[in-house]
Amino acid sequence: MKPYQSLSQIRSDLNARKTCAVELTQLYLDRIQKYNDQLNCFISVHPEQAFAAARNADQCIRQGISKPLLGIPIAHKDLFCTKGLPTTCGSKMLQNFVSPYDSTVVSNIRNAGAITLGKTNMDEFAMGSSNETSYFGVVANPWDTSRSPGGSSGGSASAVAAGLVPLATGSDTGGSIRQPCGFCGTTGLKPTYGRVSRFGMIAFASSLDQGGPIANSAADCATLLQAMEGYDPRDSTSANVAATNCGDLNRKLKIGLPTHLFKDLDGEIAQNLDTAKAELTYCGHEFVEIELPHSDVASATYYVISGAEASANLSRYDGVRYGHRAESPVDLNDLYRRSRSEGFGAEVKRRILTGTFALSVGYFDAYYLKAQKVRRLIRQDFLDAFESVDLIFTPVTPTTAFELGSLTDNPVEMYQQDLYTIPASLAGLPALSLPCGFKDGLPVNFQLIGRHFDEATILSAAQQYQGRTSWHESHPTIFESSDS
Amino acid sequence: MDTQTIEKLLTLSQIQLEEADRDALAKELDKILAFIEDMQSIDTENILPLAHPVDIDQPMREDKAVLEINRTVFQDVAPNVQDGYYIVPKVITAR
Numbered sequence: 001m002k003p004y005q006s007l008s009q010i011r012s013d014l015n016a017r018k019t020c021a022v023e024l025t026q027l028y029l030d031r032i033q034k035y036n037d038q039l040n041c042f043i044s045v046h047p048e049q050a051f052a053a054a055r056n057a058d059q060c061i062r063q064g065i066s067k068p069l070l071g072i073p074i075a076h077k078d079l080f081c082t083k084g085l086p087t088t089c090g091s092k093m094l095q096n097f098v099s100p101y102d103s104t105v106v107s108n109i110r111n112a113g114a115i116t117l118g119k120t121n122m123d124e125f126a127m128g129s130s131n132e133t134s135y136f137g138v139v140a141n142p143w144d145t146s147r148s149p150g151g152s153s154g155g156s157a158s159a160v161a162a163g164l165v166p167l168a169t170g171s172d173t174g175g176s177i178r179q180p181c182g183f184c185g186t187t188g189l190k191p192t193y194g195r196v197s198r199f200g201m202i203a204f205a206s207s208l209d210q211g212g213p214i215a216n217s218a219a220d221c222a223t224l225l226q227a228m229e230g231y232d233p234r235d236s237t238s239a240n241v242a243a244t245n246c247g248d249l250n251r252k253l254k255i256g257l258p259t260h261l262f263k264d265l266d267g268e269i270a271q272n273l274d275t276a277k278a279e280l281t282y283c284g285h286e287f288v289e290i291e292l293p294h295s296d297v298a299s300a301t302y303y304v305i306s307g308a309e310a311s312a313n314l315s316r317y318d319g320v321r322y323g324h325r326a327e328s329p330v331d332l333n334d335l336y337r338r339s340r341s342e343g344f345g346a347e348v349k350r351r352i353l354t355g356t357f358a359l360s361v362g363y364f365d366a367y368y369l370k371a372q373k374v375r376r377l378i379r380q381d382f383l384d385a386f387e388s389v390d391l392i393f394t395p396v397t398p399t400t401a402f403e404l405g406s407l408t409d410n411p412v413e414m415y416q417q418d419l420y421t422i423p424a425s426l427a428g429l430p431a432l433s434l435p436c437g438f439k440d441g442l443p444v445n446f447q448l449i450g451r452h453f454d455e456a457t458i459l460s461a462a463q464q465y466q467g468r469t470s471w472h473e474s475h476p477t478i479f480e481s482s483d484s
Numbered sequence: 485m486d487t488q489t490i491e492k493l494l495t496l497s498q499i500q501l502e503e504a505d506r507d508a509l510a511k512e513l514d515k516i517l518a519f520i521e522d523m524q525s526i527d528t529e530n531i532l533p534l535a536h537p538v539d540i541d542q543p544m545r546e547d548k549a550v551l552e553i554n555r556t557v558f559q560d561v562a563p564n565v566q567d568g569y570y571i572v573p574k575v576i577t578a579r
Contacts, residue, residue, distance in 0.1 A: 192538065300519060341500045350513070373532070
């Protein structure tokens with residue numbers, strides 16, 4: 001049995017009894033056991049629960065019950081609360097936290113029949129672009145284990161790229177699904193803000209956070225998105241909109257090209273993107289130049305807003321109700337201060353302090369309010385562009401996967417890794433990252449951004465592209481063998 | 485960023501830092517602030533702040549009490565509880 005298979009192939013094999021959920025679970029758990037020491041993409045693995053769910057799935061299949069993900073193994077980014085399992089958010093703060101309830105995403109996916117194998121590694125509290133800020137150690141990129149898988153959903157992207165699981169959930173605040181997919185050559189979607197419930201997804205920046213799928217193809221992302229999405233009264237920002245319905249793309253699209261974003265791009269990455277554009281043109285789509293005039297200041301705006309929201313969200317970690325608690329506090333403030341100082345890593349503290357600064361008296365108007373105003377202009381740029389185009393085509397990352405450790409001493413340079421993904425995040429738009437080639441053996445992805453709640457057009461165009469190309473079927477050779 | 489501002493931010497954030505690490509933090513925050521300054525060049529006269537990126541109405545749900553999980557379940561994950569109360573260091577002390 002091969003570790004890299006499309007969901008439709010797995011489904012067909014399960015229905016034809018060529019395999020069963022227990023056998024699939026065994027295959028992927030064996031691969032996790034074999035390769036996780038090299039990659040460190042899982043924080044926890046749960047064979048007992050996985051086999052119990054797999055046996056149940058096999059019974060359902062025998063009874064002729066049909067569910068979209070029945071018998072399919074999956075991994076969850078370790079910020080989705082999973083009842084009875086550890087949910088660490090990559091932090092010492094939550095090292096021993098076992099969630100008393102399921103997030104809506106986990107619950108929806110379980111109801112769709114999927115089998116949870118484990119929880120994937122991530123930058124601490126999703127703050128990072130390299131998966132180096134995790135308390136549980138760095139994650140390696142399966143294409144070159146000396147390189148970063150990207151972040152913050154680096155564990156999920158690395159696991160899917162290495163064939164340790166066919167599907168994984170991620171979350172994206174400023175690029176945390178799309179950038180690691182870019183570094184690992186996987187396909188990942190940040191849905192429209194509000195499409196996927198945030199209930200039980202540990203908060204970083206509440207006006208930006210959005211859960212989404214990571215998989216080996218746009219078709220598989222669509223299937224997982226359909227299982228994840230849906231209106232949730234327990235999330236007050238959940239949108240009550242129609243489900244994503246990807247059909248065959250039989251219309252010709254206008255695709256916007258913000259040419260100014262390409263001007264400083266690495267030559268070889270630009271060549272890969274040109275080939276992708278040519279392929280989309282061959283499909284009958286038309287590229288038109290557009291402008292996103294405020295995109296140059298999107299990263300600065302993002303770091304003010306996300307820091308401010310993080311400083312508020314992370315104030316809940318006080319050592320009292322759950323999470324790390326300092327030993328022998330002398331008074332209540334000592335309990336708060338030491339619990340937080342011992343529990344949070346350096347990058348989380350930096351973001352909290354930056355956000356606290358932006359929200360503090362005397363600076364609120366100049367930073368936080370200013371950033372919110374610029375955010376409106378950035379969103380308006382997109383709304384204006386979408387008056388005349390159906391999709392927008394951009395790079396995902398300025399470089400291919402960088403060496404682990406190469407940017408850790410320079411937070412600002414690390415922040416600039418997300419310059420192509422942040423604008424769509426600020427505007428709340430859906431955006432897909434998908435592979436289109438290689439540079440020096442490392443994957444290159446491009447990004448398709450769509451209108452609010454129009455994931456269907458993005459995913460349909462991406463499926464059309466992937467129907468004509470095979471970049472999404474390239475896998476790192478050392479992890480490709482089917483023996484476990 | 486001066487020492488006084490760093491001190492204030494640490495107090496507001498309930499984070500403590502060794503004296504020796506504060507200089508390094510101040511330098512890092514200065515670099516981050518310089519990076520953030522980029523957005524100050526944008527004219528935002530008469531622009532309203534945007535707190536929520538998607539124009540949707542706030543959905544309302546039925547105002548109905550639902551007992552989903554009891555207190556014991558939540559307090560099982562707390563570091564220190566006693567008789568249904570969260571235990572913290574004594575706040576009020578005798579003179």
